[in-house]
Amino acid sequence: MTTTNTQTPTAPSHSDDEAVLISKAQTILAARGAASILEELSRPVIGSFPPALLPYLSTAALEAQGLSAPVFRPFHSFLQSPTTFSTSCVSLDRLLRGGIPLGTASIVELSGVAGAGKTQILLQLSLMAGAPVEHGGAATGAIVAFTEGAPPIARMHQIEAHLCDARGLPAGTLLRKVVVEQVRSVDQLLNWAQHRLPYLFRQTGATVVVVDSVAAVYRPEFDDALSRAEHLVALAAALKRAAAHVGGVCVCANQVSQGLAADGTLNRTVPALGAAWSNCVDTRVFLRRAWGGSGGRIAKVLHSSFLGTVDGGEEYQVTSKGVVGG
Structure with missing residues (x-):
């Protein structure tokens, strides 16, 4: 007669020191919003985020979550084969050589004067983030944070209706992939x-x-330039860190300010927030109105860490249907 061993395996016991390590690791995970030790280890290290988690990762801590060994995802793995998704504007896609880059964990900034169409472009690419790949989208979705005024939900519905109609998609397909938050x-x-x-x-x-x-939010809240710069660097690191973990991208709007000419006079319109934020931005696109009162706008890449040198600009227009090629 064959007998079957039905004894339930016992959970591994841990020493007091190991229990302390587990507790510290779990505390840091909770503070960082991570679901598991594996998820934390999968994130590339971008900048310094004390206290470090690695000193608390003993074999016992890994066993506590059923992990035999940590799995690392190096940052360079995101940069080997970046992909893009369309903004649904031919001119902007051409300027960015395909569209918004995924897999780069980068910050793409749209800066320009009021009325240049920054919010309109952001709404449109947010919707395209949820479009199927065969329609030029990322097929994933977007998280959108608005920092001033009421979120333009009605306008988002209007743009989405056109995007879905042009692609033969059911109404609401793209909106379901957008999460809107207010900060x-x-x-x-x-x-x-x-x-x-x-x-x-x-x-x-x-x-x-x-x-x-x-x-x-940054312009009215800081009188000290150094404190603002430190805060901005921390924000950029957090955005890149979150995007890197999912192989994604951050796209943000920026305002403008007056820059100094060689003789010390104010005669140039430049992106706001200073040099510290500029160094955090991987691709900076400057938007302005076209000359001559045609109603068109011009987009130009000021600098980009992955596009290289981009000469000239591209014209686009803001219409009731969204942002279209000029």
């Missing part, structure tokens, strides 16, 4: 980027985060 201060925005954004990425499967706009 009203610099501290709220930083906390949102560090903790809530990773959670939303996990829950929705989105890979695109949109912030409209960064300058709207």
Whole structure:
């Protein structure tokens, strides 16, 4: 007669030191919004985020979550084969050599004067983030944070209706892949980027985060340029960290300010927030109205870490149906 051993395996026992390590690891995971030790280890290290988690990762801590060994996902793996998704504007896609880059964990900034169409472009690419790949989309979705005024939901519905109609998609297909949030201060925005954004990425499967706009909350809240620069660097690191974990991208709007000419006079319109934020931005696209009162707008790449040198600009227009090629 064959007997079957039905004894239930016992959970591994841990020493007091190992229990302390597990507790510290779980505390840090909770603070970072991570679901597991595996998820934390899968994130590339971008910048410094003390306290470090690695000193608390003993074999016992891994066993506590059923993990035999950590799995690392190096940052360079995102940069080997970046893909793009369309903005649904031929001119902007041509300027960006295919569209918005995924897999780069980068920040793409749209800066320009009021009326240049920054919000319109952000709404449209947010919707395209949820479009099927065969229709030029990312097939994932977008998390959108608005920092001023009421979110333009009615306008988003209007653009979505045109995008769906042009592609033969059922109404609401793209809107279902967009999560809209409101953030009203610099501290709220930083906390949102560090903790809530990773959670939303996990829950929705989105890979695109949109912030409209960064300058709207940073310009009125800081008198000290150094403190603002440190806060902006921390925000950029948090946005890139969250995007890197899902192989995504951050796209944000920025305002403009007057720059100094060689003789010290104010005669240039430049992106706001200074050099610290500029160094955090991977691709900066400047938007302005076209000369001559035609109603058109011009987009030009000021600098890009992955596009290289992009000469000239592209014209586009803002219509009732959305942003279209000029």
